[in-house]
Amino acid sequence: xxxxxxxxxxxxxxxxxxxxxxxxxxxxxxxxxxxxxxxxxxxxxxxxxxxxxxxxxxxxxxxxxxxxxxxxxxxxxxxxxxxxxxxxxxxxxxxxxxxxxxxxxxxxxxxxxxxxxxxxxxxxxxxxx
Numbered sequence: 001x002x003x004x005x006x007x008x009x010x011x012x013x014x015x016x017x018x019x020x021x022x023x024x025x026x027x028x029x030x031x032x033x034x035x036x037x038x039x040x041x042x043x044x045x046x047x048x049x050x051x052x053x054x055x056x057x058x059x060x061x062x063x064x065x066x067x068x069x070x071x072x073x074x075x076x077x078x079x080x081x082x083x084x085x086x087x088x089x090x091x092x093x094x095x096x097x098x099x100x101x102x103x104x105x106x107x108x109x110x111x112x113x114x115x116x117x118x119x120x121x122x123x124x125x126x127x128x129x
Contacts, residue, residue: 006029006031006032007031007032007052007053007120007122008031008032008034008052008053009026009034009052009053009055009119010033010036010037010043010046010055011026011033011036011037011056012037012039012040012056012057012058012061012070013038013056013058013085014058014061014062015058016038018058018108019036020036022036022056022085022110022115023036025112025115026056028112029116029119034046034050034052035050038062038063039061039063040061040063040065040067040069040070040073041063043055043057044065044070047077048077052080053080053081053123054080054081054082054126055071055074055080055081055082055083056085056115057070057082057084057085057102058085059084059086059088059093060086060088067084067097068084068093068100071084071100071102072100075100081102081103081122081125081126082100082102083102083103083105083106083115083118084097084102084105085105085106085107085110086105086106086107086108087107089107103118103122103125104118104121104122
């Protein structure tokens, strides 16, 4: 990726207001954003079309796939870095999420500077591979 080009980010978030706010924050940081999606199935459909550099994935999604299951399926297809975001932080949930080896796991609300640092780390890590 060109140094001046910012990462392309796919946001998977089922709360419309949160998705809108996060997408706006990502754009304000200069990232190219894919159209946000609300379900794991939709994320998997968009993956080959959007080709994101980083995926911001809510852990608790509507539909039959939660964010962790969706991340496992993404990883089986492409090595895209994943950053988890959740409104919940139970031990069981965090253990399942850590098993995916995400770049970061954030509990909402997420500070924009923390999100930006995680995205930059994800992009750098992907470039170093």
